[in-house]
Amino acid sequence: MFENKDNAATSIGSLGEFGLIDHLTKNFKITQKSTVKGIGDDAAVIACDSAQQLVVTTDLLLEGVHFDLSYMPLKHLGYKAVIVNLSDVYAMNATPTQITVSIAASNRFPVEALEELYAGITTAAGIYNIDVVGGDTTSSTKGLLISITAIGTAPKEDVTYRSEAKDTDLLVVTGDLGAAYMGLQVLEREKEVFKVNPNSQPDLEPYSYLVERQLKPEARKDIPELLKSLEVKPTSMIDISDGLSSEILHICKNSEVGCNIYEDKIPLDPQVISTCEEFNLDSTTIALSGGEDYELLFTIKMDDYPKIKGNPHLSVIGHITNKKEGVHLISRAGAKIPLIARGWNALNEEG
Amino acid sequence: MFENKDNAATSIGSLGEFGLIDHLTKNFKITQKSTVKGIGDDAAVIACDSAQQLVVTTDLLLEGVHFDLSYMPLKHLGYKAVIVNLSDVYAMNATPTQITVSIAASNRFPVEALEELYAGITTAAGIYNIDVVGGDTTSSTKGLLISITAIGTAPKEDVTYRSEAKDTDLLVVTGDLGAAYMGLQVLEREKEVFKVNPNSQPDLEPYSYLVERQLKPEARKDIPELLKSLEVKPTSMIDISDGLSSEILHICKNSEVGCNIYEDKIPLDPQVISTCEEFNLDSTTIALSGGEDYELLFTIKMDDYPKIKGNPHLSVIGHITNKKEGVHLISRAGAKIPLIARGWNALNEEG
Numbered sequence: 001m002f003e004n005k006d007n008a009a010t011s012i013g014s015l016g017e018f019g020l021i022d023h024l025t026k027n028f029k030i031t032q033k034s035t036v037k038g039i040g041d042d043a044a045v046i047a048c049d050s051a052q053q054l055v056v057t058t059d060l061l062l063e064g065v066h067f068d069l070s071y072m073p074l075k076h077l078g079y080k081a082v083i084v085n086l087s088d089v090y091a092m093n094a095t096p097t098q099i100t101v102s103i104a105a106s107n108r109f110p111v112e113a114l115e116e117l118y119a120g121i122t123t124a125a126g127i128y129n130i131d132v133v134g135g136d137t138t139s140s141t142k143g144l145l146i147s148i149t150a151i152g153t154a155p156k157e158d159v160t161y162r163s164e165a166k167d168t169d170l171l172v173v174t175g176d177l178g179a180a181y182m183g184l185q186v187l188e189r190e191k192e193v194f195k196v197n198p199n200s201q202p203d204l205e206p207y208s209y210l211v212e213r214q215l216k217p218e219a220r221k222d223i224p225e226l227l228k229s230l231e232v233k234p235t236s237m238i239d240i241s242d243g244l245s246s247e248i249l250h251i252c253k254n255s256e257v258g259c260n261i262y263e264d265k266i267p268l269d270p271q272v273i274s275t276c277e278e279f280n281l282d283s284t285t286i287a288l289s290g291g292e293d294y295e296l297l298f299t300i301k302m303d304d305y306p307k308i309k310g311n312p313h314l315s316v317i318g319h320i321t322n323k324k325e326g327v328h329l330i331s332r333a334g335a336k337i338p339l340i341a342r343g344w345n346a347l348n349e350e351g
Numbered sequence: 352m353f354e355n356k357d358n359a360a361t362s363i364g365s366l367g368e369f370g371l372i373d374h375l376t377k378n379f380k381i382t383q384k385s386t387v388k389g390i391g392d393d394a395a396v397i398a399c400d401s402a403q404q405l406v407v408t409t410d411l412l413l414e415g416v417h418f419d420l421s422y423m424p425l426k427h428l429g430y431k432a433v434i435v436n437l438s439d440v441y442a443m444n445a446t447p448t449q450i451t452v453s454i455a456a457s458n459r460f461p462v463e464a465l466e467e468l469y470a471g472i473t474t475a476a477g478i479y480n481i482d483v484v485g486g487d488t489t490s491s492t493k494g495l496l497i498s499i500t501a502i503g504t505a506p507k508e509d510v511t512y513r514s515e516a517k518d519t520d521l522l523v524v525t526g527d528l529g530a531a532y533m534g535l536q537v538l539e540r541e542k543e544v545f546k547v548n549p550n551s552q553p554d555l556e557p558y559s560y561l562v563e564r565q566l567k568p569e570a571r572k573d574i575p576e577l578l579k580s581l582e583v584k585p586t587s588m589i590d591i592s593d594g595l596s597s598e599i600l601h602i603c604k605n606s607e608v609g610c611n612i613y614e615d616k617i618p619l620d621p622q623v624i625s626t627c628e629e630f631n632l633d634s635t636t637i638a639l640s641g642g643e644d645y646e647l648l649f650t651i652k653m654d655d656y657p658k659i660k661g662n663p664h665l666s667v668i669g670h671i672t673n674k675k676e677g678v679h680l681i682s683r684a685g686a687k688i689p690l691i692a693r694g695w696n697a698l699n700e701e702g
Contacts, residue, residue, distance in 0.1 A: 043408035
């Protein structure tokens with residue numbers, strides 16, 4: 001579970017609350033000029049700019065619900081917990097600037113484990129150029145949880161909502177879909193194999209892309225920049241955390257429109273296709289319902305199509321229609337199938 | 352545990368994640384003109400004003416660590432979870448404007464229980480005039496947890512840090528201290544009595560102020576307004592969440608100063624004094640180490656003393672000294688006792 005297995009285990013309680021916070025946060029550097037005061041007071045202080053709007057988003061990750069430490073290294077978990085939040089900021093067409101990080105951990109976790117977790121958070125903060133400006137660290141009676149709030153800014157006119165898609169707009173998705181979900185299936189299978197035979201050495205090489213998408217996802221920092229350089233302002237945008245269908249339905253509901261998407265246009269990595277065959281799963285279903293891709297889904301005016309045509313990061317997968325036409329998938333065979341939300345749902349009956 | 356015991360229990364899973372969020376957040380109204388977009392997109396959107404700075408603070412409350420539902424009604428818990436965060440905003444001499452609320456609950460909690468919790472949150476939001484603009488709702492494998500992030504604003508020149516106390520400044524505390532801690536002692540005692548005899552009817556009347564301070568604390572919304580009307584800008588400020596000594600030591604460490612406080616100046620409610628006698632506890636120790644008072648502790652220039660003199664909300668309890676003189680309590684008998692932090696510590700070895 002811990003990358004550095006040689007370290008002696010130091011109990012969380014031995015440092016005390018303030019000692020632990022000082023210890024874990026000492027590596028955080030302030031790089032944003034808007035950060036007036038980071039960690040170390042009752043609250044962080046951030047400078048404002050009247051030409052900008054602020055976006056604020058928060059996500060809660062719990063052990064046993066959102067992650068499994070038997071195959072998720074703590075450093076990766078820290079990294080992913082940041083990414084999940086930044087993805088929501090990019091989905092507003094904004095630039096993340098600050099985060100707060102709250103952690104609760106049971107006594108099962110020594111200080112060295114939390115250091116690993118914070119190492120992942122620090123790495124993500126460095127790569128995405130954000131400041132960690134606050135948080136809370138406490139004990140829990142069971143397991144580990146991470147609550148992150150991300151703040152970002154964008155010029156007023158750039159902020160992009162879910163609610164402004166219009167009839168005839170094109171529906172565009174970044175990257176490819178379904179890989180994070182298939183990575184999870186591969187890791188779950190290896191966990192079962194390991195339980196039966198702890199000496200088995202899994203060969204994850206054929207699934208390297210899938211496993212990376214599950215364990216070390218990235219947020220699409222490049223997309224708001226790319227769209228700006230192409231002079232395309234999306235009419236609506238959302239990030240794909242719960243699966244493509246669920247996100248399309250959010251845009252259609254919020255924008256009061258319908259939509260047709262085309263099965264043969266959904267971007268899939270070859271590893272997703274081959275692993276779906278191996279697992280006897282339908283790759284379209286996985287792309288629609290898999291979740292955790294952290295790609296962006298957005299709509300653009302039809303007139304903007306020439307600007308994005310042929311871009312390797314972007315796939316046009318459908319178009320917006322009048323609300324009364326409903327939301328449909330047009331299959332490869334030409335069948336028109338109503339789209340339903342079957343995105344990954346953390347509120348199931350388990351636990 | 353639930354105020355309305357007649358309601359049928361509805362499982363969280365039956366509504367689904369989005370259904371549950373819609374259900375719980377439908378009563379939140381937007382009242383702040385800076386709230387451009389509240390709940391319902393990837394992130395909330397907030398307008399900025401270059402003349403203002405933003406303050407951001409976050410707190411995590413866990414069942415079994417920070418609260419005990421055997422005597423804490425869920426509505427009160429929701430209220431208190433908001434207050435704890437707002438207190439940090441007021442401690443920056445700022446006005447809270449928005450919060451995000453993330454909740455995780457195990458299947459032990461029906462939807463009706465979460466409705467109670469949100470009723471408390473809604474009540475606090477109404478009284479303190481803040482908007483709930485986002486959050487996350489998920490299942491947990493055990494117990495209930497609440498993670499709140501509060502945002503506030505203040506004119507740049509008003510923001511008050513822990514680090515600007517100066518030699519000869521006066522140390523001032525609002526309200527009175529120790530009552531919340533003694534309320535907890537009373538409730539813990541009644542819980543033990545109840546375990547032995549479930550038919551016992553506790554008479555909490557003699558402890559009404561103490562129990563209210565523990566179960567329904569308020570944040571000092573009035574103090575930044577009062578100080579403004581008195582034309583007093585505190586040189587430093589902090590809220591008292593972990594106990595007076597701990598907070599004094601934070602100011603002294605951050606400001607690189609020393610301090611003398613006077614035992615006979617510490618404000619105590621008569622119920623604290625009588626209940627401490629009953630429990631055979633020293634009331635000064637309780638005021639210094641009790642915690643959860645959510646009063647404000649601040650320093651002012653000596654020249655400002657006439658402006659605050661005689662104000663019933665404010666007590667001058669000591670004065671700032673040179674760093675090398677250290678941090679001391681001057682006892683009623685005139686003894687000089689070094690102050691140590693013994694504030695309530697959520698990172699103990701239990702659990």
